[in-house]
């Protein structure tokens with residue numbers, strides 16, 4: 299077993315009295331592709347968002363490359379902004395709603411992190427951004443405004459924007475859920491391509507057929523814990539837990 | 555009516571009016587600039603989840619929005635010095651009053667603007683490693699300014715007009731000079747018409763440019 303790049307220990311997350319994540323221990327090794335499935339409201343997004351500190355943890359530890367994130371002082375853990383920003387550079391995220399910057403062109407969207415966060419010269423940033431946009435098949439659209447693109451194209455720009463930072467881990471939160479069905483394929487193809495490159499990725503999805511082919515590991519999240527974890531065959535084809543079986547039954551037959 | 559207007563009194567006293575105009579500009583532009591900066595800071599306090607920031611800033615904003623500007627200016631000239639034990643010049647009192655007033659109003663403009671930008675924008679920015687300040691500067695504020703430009707323009711116009719109230723505490727700005735000349739020469743019609751005209755010439759270009767800018771920004775999205 300390879301040394302994990304990301305480790306989560308005893309993760310709890312509460313929103314007020316609502317105890318969403320109830321003790322999760324987990325690690326991600328380089329090259330792993332993990333699909334997270336589960337019912338709506340089960341905490342899949344919350345879990346993913348804890349990974350890059352979009353949500354603050356209520357309890358627990360996150361370790362990146364053998365170093366714990368956060369600073370401990372007198373038993374109190376604080377998360378200095380600089381540290382979190384450094385984590386987010388290394389753990390990229392793609393959202394369901396794309397969250398592109400509407401006042402910037404496609405190219406500017408992808409250059410933005412390089413210039414503002416990495417402090418790169420514009421020429422060099424442009425070079426990299428063009429490469430990433432080429433990779434997601436949007437070379438033609440570099441000067442377009444995001445609002446003029448289809449949902450599928452916008453999501454591909456968002457992927458290019460995340461890739462531009464050269465993250466070690468990529469988090470996808472239902473990247474195709476807000477797309478028209480005919481646009482889902484183009485985004486999944488891009489994600490598949492990233493899989494072929496051997497990237498480390500966590501994907502929350504309802505596309506179980508895609509998850510089956512994409513993932514090296516599948517997690518079924520329920521009741522705030524990892525109810526069942528295993529290979530795609532184990533979890534999606536031969537689930538052992540009744541909860542998982544029931545969840546999959548509700549989805550009916552999915553196309554493998 | 556057999557009154558025959560004689561605008562030579564305006565021409566003869568042009569330097570006095572020009573000096574008044576200069577003082578008006580000296581109150582107007584700095585109070586706008588400082589008020590915008592202050593307004594942004596107060597808006598951040600208003601939006602903060604820390605109550606020791608959000609509550610005082612709310613009180614501040616409401617105090618300035620729910621009392622007449624005239625009272626505020628007079629208060630800073632007559633009452634405030636008693637509190638701090640230092641007499642302010644009329645100019646300083648007026649500048650202070652208008653700046654704090656503009657701060658309160660622009661805080662609300664900024665706050666409304668920032669809240670109207672979807673939460674996803676801040677998250678999109680943070681997800682690529684931006685600090686809160688970078689996200690504000692590069693992602694949120696450009697969109698706020700664009701969306702709130704009409705409100706900011708309105709505010710600029712209001713403050714230009716409000717600055718005339720400073721004449722009450724004897725700041726030698728345009729309105730003060732106009733009133734002084736009127737009562738010296740008994741020619742209020744000519745002089746006040748000229749003063750109104752000067753205010754118009756001062757304010758209109760700003761309104762015009764803002765309209766053009768708004769159209770251009772609208773096209774870019």
Ligand SMILES: Nc1ncnc2c1ncn2[C@@H]1O[C@H](COP(=O)(O)OP(=O)(O)O)[C@@H](O)[C@H]1O
Nearest residue numbers: 313316318336337338339340341342343344345
């Ligand atoms: N910011 C928040 N404040 C309060 N409750 C939240 C917040 N975010 C999520 N929740 C709640 O946490 C639970 C899990 O949400 P989420 O992680 O979005 O689920 P999923 O992505 O699996 O659909 C839901 O009940 C949701 O209402």
Ligand SMILES: [Mg+2]
Nearest residue numbers: 342343344472
């Ligand atoms: Mg979700």
